[in-house]
Every structure is written in structure tokens, then in C-alpha cells.
Amino acid sequence: MNGIVKGGLKLNVITYTILMDGFFKKGDCEHAFGVFDQMVLVNGFCKSNKIGLALKMYDDMKKKGLELDITAYSALIGGFCKMQDMENAGKLFCELLEIGLNPNTIVYNNMISGFRNLNNMEAALNLYKEMINNKIPCDLQIYTSLIGGLLKEGKLNFAIDLYLDMLSRGIVPDMFMYTVLINGLCNNGQLENAGKILKEMDGNNITPSVLLYNTLIAGHFKEGNLQEAFRLHDEMLDKGLVPDDTTYDILVNGKLKRSYAPVGA
Template sequence: MRVYRKIIETAPFSPSHVTYRHLTKGFIDSGRIDEAMDLLREMLNKGQGADSIVYNNLISGFLNLGNLEKANELFDELKERCVVYDGVVNATFMEWWFSQGKENNAMESYKSLLDRNFRMTPATCNALLEVLLKYGKKPEAWALFEQMLDNHQTPTVQAVNSDTFNVMVNECFKLGKFSEAIDTFKRVGTHPKSKAFIMDVAGYNNIITRFCENEMLDEAEKLFGEMSTKSLPPDVTTFRTLIDAYLKVEKIDDALRLFNQMADSGMRVVMSFGTRVFSELISNGKAAECVPILIKMGEKDPKPDFLIYDVVARGLLNEGLLDLSKDVIDQMMKASVGITPALQNFVSEAFGQAGRGEEIERVLNADRWGYAALRPHRTTSNGRTTAFRTQSNVRTIAFCIQ
């Protein structure tokens, strides 16, 4: 609220409906509905129109408190003030009536909404679909879905979005109707003016995830390939879903292929995912194949996390692949990722045992910053003096921040 008041005082613009949507929901979720009501009145006093989402937040809050009278009062006020009502509050009332075991009241609310022939947004219809499916009104849900498809007459009217298809596709998977899920995913309205919805990446990700959950990877891969034919580049979620699914069923070559493709695309591989996938690949005998993937990742920004390098370097050394591990360490040092003393000691010991200690020391201590690497000395417990590597202040600070 301090931030909100500061914006009111100093910003050259007024808060929008979106501001009040978040603030009212935040107060209601925190059990402070009276302050949410104050914000509703403030929104109206500032000349903002009646926003159905803001009202819906309050109505839902009062219904959850069992105050049906106040919820109805706000609903009547919304209908008086709102120039175009899209029906979102009816979904809230339906959910509440169903939860109270009063199915007739819920369906009366739904019927009254349909009788008014409002042009509802996809988000509102999606909420209605979810409520109908949740409480067993499947014929009504499918009828609404078909109506939405018929009404989708772009560019004039957009009646569906990818979330619409996700809701219905998920229902098919829930019932084990996999072929019907594909049909639903590609369904088009029957009205002469209805147009096919141009599916986005989020819609493909959802159905691919559902197939992966059911270990139907051929179907998932087919949809993955279909994306490229529609000029839809897979995103991080697409790759992660498929790679995890392949690893789960031990299709290591397929996981490696897609992980390599992900690296080619330049997408960022976060630490948790990267370490997990590289570890799985290495444990399945693919240590050498990991190197070109990591090298490609390291050639782009942001650089891989040092723990990813750690996993691959150790895996290579454990397999005796010293030349490849040297390439990985060299890129790690050039990228200024930072190296832990534990990994440095592990690398030095492995190369030392192979009689190549000086070779790796040149990599570890190469002049990356235009001045000689610092090598102060310390005395060990047995009295022997040994050198250890100290990174520059800049490198150390970067490492600590990371």
C-alpha cells in the first residue's frame, strides 16, 4: 500500500484496473476484506469504470465468508454500473453453489447467464468450463465448448484461446480417451463463419506434457515435430518435458538428441535441470557426448552454472577422458565461471596421477585478465611449502554473487 500511495502521489499516470485487481485479491487472501472494499470504492471515486474482476474478487471473498447477501448486493451493483458484463461472476457463484451442495442454484445461475446471450471472453468461458467439468456437468461443458468453437470467427471475434483447448484436452486424458484428446486439440467449429484456432506453444506444451505423463512418447514426439511445420519454436518447457520423459523410460539416445537440440537453440539451461540431465547421461555411458553440448552452452550468454561444469568435468575424469575434461575446464576458466577448490584439487590430482600435472596447471592458472596469476604460498602441516591459486578480486566477487 505504501508503494501504491507513492505512485498516486508522484507518478504521471493513474493506477489501472489491473492494479486494483491485484490489490483487492491480496487483501482478500490476507483476510482483510474491509480494506479490499475501501479500494473498490477508491477505484470508483477516481472515475475508473466498474471492473468485473475487481468485483468478482470481492464477491468471491464474501461468499467464502458465507455472506451471500453482501455478495448479491455487489453483484447487483456491478450489473448496474458495468456497461459490458462478460459473465465471470456467474462462474464464481456456480462454484460456490456447487460447493454448498445446491446444484439447482448453480445451474440456474448458469442458465440465466446463457439466456442473456452475453459475448463472453475466452477467460470467462474457460472458468465456466472448469466449474462444469469439476462438478460432473460434462454434457453442458462440451456443449459450451462447441459453442465457443462456433463463435470463434477471427478477426472479428476471438471466442477461444489455448487455455480453452487445454481444459478440454486434459478432461480427455483424465478419462483415458487419448485419441479423443488429439481430435479435441484440432477441433474446429461447424458454423460457416467459424475459423480454426491457431494453436500456440503453450497449447502444444500442455498436450505434449499429458502424453509424456502417460509414457506415450511417440505421440508426444509427433506433436513436437508438428510445431516446426507451423513455425512454432519449442521453448524451454517443451524440451524439458520431453527430455525428462525420455530419461524416465531410459531412452538415453533420444534424451541426448533433444538436449543437443536444446543447446543448438541457445536456450538457457538452469542449474537444477542441467546437472540432473548431465548426471543421467554420464551415468549411462554418455560422458564424451556431453562435452560438445556443454561447449555450445558455454559459447552463449548466460553461461552455464559452475555446478554444471563440475558434474561434467568429474564425470569425464572418472571415465579417464582427460583430454575432453581439459577442454571443459579450459572453457570454464575462459568464461570466468569460477572454480571451487574442491574441483580444482580433484582435477589436479587426476592429471597428476597421469603424469600431466603441469599441463593442467597451465590451464588452471592461465593469464585470463592481462596480468600474471597470483600464486601465494602456504605451509602445510608436514612443513612442506606448496602453491595455491588465488583468483582476482573481480573473479572472486563474480563467483560469490553467482
């Protein structure tokens, strides 16, 4: 293998796989695992948040003439995104494009989440548009990240349009998506729309959490809708959910505030 590298030939993932297979067939597990290690250590270090070691392995692989695959780039980009180092993540993203690799859903997911966590929704949405234009499938995590970011910025119509686009593509919301939606809508005073999402959850046989009910109940108390707040509390009990301390704090504080509100408030 060293002779191949010294001869100036680049090794790719397929070459390494063939080499591994050959070593295993010969019973030479030590060399086989040595080859394998070079391909998986980058991913392993990134998952362990040891980005420095991952970069060292990345440099070593390049010096040996090994062309990294999309999995290795994805791991490195994901590591930088977790550190909120979008500058280096962006450099690697450009590098993989330059060598002819096509970013996949995982790469875009990492980049979009990274920008969203830095409240750079413009960059996140540009990457989303790039995915759509290049016909790269968007997954639930990407939509959840984008919709959460838009709701945080108060861009309700844009967030709802994106949610409807997601549904039109056959992507089914999960509990986390519903939590992001309802929290965002309640924080923006959209209690009616939040209630519609709650009913949608019932239609999809997803039982709302106590946390979600707490958010809705608190929102209705804030708007002075005592009847709806207590109705939601009863509904929660009917579904077998057990109120927590936060639930009771919301109920007591909401009722007290309303009891002592000035006449006409």
C-alpha cells in the first residue's frame, strides 16, 4: 500500500475497501484494521467531540494521498457545526465541492443546524433553497430546525408555509416538531393556530406531552382565557397525563392574577 501512495496514486474509499477485504482473506487482521482505522477514526473523533484529533487524522489521510469520502467530510463538518465554528465548516463544505463530491442530506443538515443555532437564518435558508434546487431530499430534522428558527424571529407566515411544504412532501411531524411549532406559535400569541396543531396531533395519534399542555395553558392565562385554560387542563387529565409542579404553578398563578386584576382588565 505504501508503494502505491509513494508512486503518486491516490487511494479512495473503494481502494481501501478492496485492501481490507484482501487482508481479511489472508487472515491478516492487523493490517486490515489498520486500513479500516484510517477511514473511521475521523468519524469517531468527531462523534466524541475530539475535533482536534479528527483534524490531525484528516491531515494524515491527505498526506497519504487518500481522498476523503462524503462520510468523512460530513463528520468533520458536523464537528465544527457543533462547536459553532461555521467558518471552518464552510471551508470544508467548499472543499468537498471542489473535489467533485456531492453534499448529501446529512451534510446540509449539519450546516443548516449550525447556522440556525447562530441565528443566521439567511444562510440556513439559502442552503435549504440549494437543496431544493439540486433535488436533495430534506428530512424532518432540517424542517424542524428551519421552522424553529423562523418562529423565533417572528416570521410566522414563512414558518407555516414551510410546514405546509413539508407536509406536501410526505414528511410526517414527530413530537419534537410539534413541540417546536406549538411553543413558537404560543410565544407569538398565535394560540388559535397552536390549538389547531394540538388537534392535528390527535389526528396523527400523537399524545401531547405535559410540557405542551403547560405551554398552551400558560398562553391562555396570559391572554385572559381562563375557561380555555381550565378546559385544556381537563383535557390533559382525560388523556391520562399527570400534571407536574409547573402545571399547578401556572393554574394557581393564572387564577390569582385574574382574581386581582383591575376591573375592566
